[in-house]
Amino acid sequence: MFAYLVKRVFQAIAVMFVISVIGFAIQGNLGDPLRELVGQSVSEETRQQLRDELGLNDSFMTQYLRFAGNALQGDLGTSYFFKEPALDVILKKLPATLELVMGATIIIIGLSVPLGVYTAIKPDSILSRIIMGLSIIGISIPVFLTAIMMIYVFSVEYGWFPSYGRGDTVPVFGYWETNFATADGWMHIILPSFALASIMLPLFIRLIRSEMMEVLQSEYVKFAKAKGINPRRIYFLHALKNTLLPVITVGGVQIGTMVAYTILTETVFQWPGMGFMFLEAVNRVDTPLIVAYLIVVGFIFVVTNTIVDLIYGLVNPTVNIARMGA
């Protein structure tokens, strides 16, 4: 296990290294920091002098090492537009995105487990067929279209929910302001959360269903049935427990994927989170912010994947052997 841990952490560091090189390459080739700093009106001589002072004429290696050193200390450059450290800009937007992901996760867990279990227990019932039919339709509708439809129906036509923004938020600590403290905040987060959940929910229902059906065929479930244990207890205690392992691994990876989909939901709902900020940064060619976003998101992906792999390795020891042998 320890060797596996070391290997996995080493891989995570290697991936972060590659991401930082990509980030650095983008920084070096996208836009001109000098122009952002002094504008066009400076003579060529002062320009060269400034380039020397800023270290822009140093070799690639020295520049990269400086970039990586600063990044490790949490300095990812200063945003051209906000005139603030890029990392601060992102950290201010991060809670909005995380709350959205949280809302969606609650919906996914709350709905996918009962629906998945039900469709596995009664695969031929009409309700199961309807659920499975809806789930394949759900997979086929892109997130942004679900979001637009929701806005059109619930905001424009009925006016039940607001169509954009975060509404009233309450500061918790630091940059973190929560939506979950006021009624207005709740109203604002419901539509985006459902839109974000809509893409993952069918996947999870199908996953839980197929895993559950496999488990229900196993000997121990048959034995438990033969012993006369209450079926509800068998389904939700004995069977579900063994279904959850693959679900958790897939789920962990999907959290990273959800960060990508937040870009879409945030754009439609003008949710002031990281994804929305990123697209604005792209339109403004705000290089430091783009690079900082790349590194922060890359970090989120690498950390969640590493943790999921480690948990999987802990819970399921066969993984070790298979991976070691490879």
Next chain:
Amino acid sequence: MSTETVNPRTEPSRWSKIWNSNMGYSFRKNPVAIFSMAVFLIIAVSAFFAPLIAPYDPYDPASIDIMNSEYPPFWVSGALPEFSLGTDDQGRDLWSTILYGTRLSLLIGICAVALQAFLGISIGLIAGYVGGRVDSLLMRLADIQLSFSTLMVAIIFLAVTQAMFGSETFNQYAVYFLIAVIGVAEWPQYARTVRATVLAEKKKEYVDSARVLGFGPGRIMVRHILPNSLSPIFVISTVQVANAIISEASLSFLGLGMPPSQPSLGSLISSGFDYIFSGSWWITAIPGIVLVVLVLVINLLGDWMRDVLNPKLYKG
């Protein structure tokens, strides 16, 4: 493949072979599959022949009049008879624009999947057949690539390219960028599955006999092992085409794909989104329905194919 079969009886035609196979039989017995196939063929054929079917050319600025913008489709009052599905915000005939847009979406989806399949199958074959260090290195790369969501990689890549080249140049080559990024980001899906089947097939006698006959590894991989790995590849491909079309639409929606002057379904939906509050819902809704139906029938076909072929897909 058919030429290699040693069959002393009269050779049935390829079509009747497919028709009488297990797959053909289950297809005939499955109304959902028949319906999906029919819808898919209708969409695909009308998209392919878009220049012949479409009453207007949406790429020709001379045929577009901004004064015609935002006319509703024919069943809503205030519609013009010459624009059956209404017009979009720039005054283009929506029906023609959707035809051309579907054409682009399908083209990008299929080409991207072809690229994925080419990369993934080659890498999977090599990893599975060669084994050892090469295998573990390639599969580790696949793991890492797969751990990043395709959409995220695509968004960042396209955003940076767009910022770097400027939107003029980017728009000109948007089709190629989209195909390349969706194609490259998803190769592990194929590579892992192909590798798994290669590992199983490699141990069988026919591979040994081919080796004893003196065939090179390239020939054995492509002509002997690959045909036996086709069923999982088929199943993955349908799902991947559906996913690629969704990815393309999402990227275009974000403004990182096809430009509004040459819209795919995604960019059409995106341009209509700005008008949804003013009541012009059809610019978003009609392309949206086409997109969903297209993806849905492909997914339904994929589901049916998975049930029939029932391959052992690589579980992550």
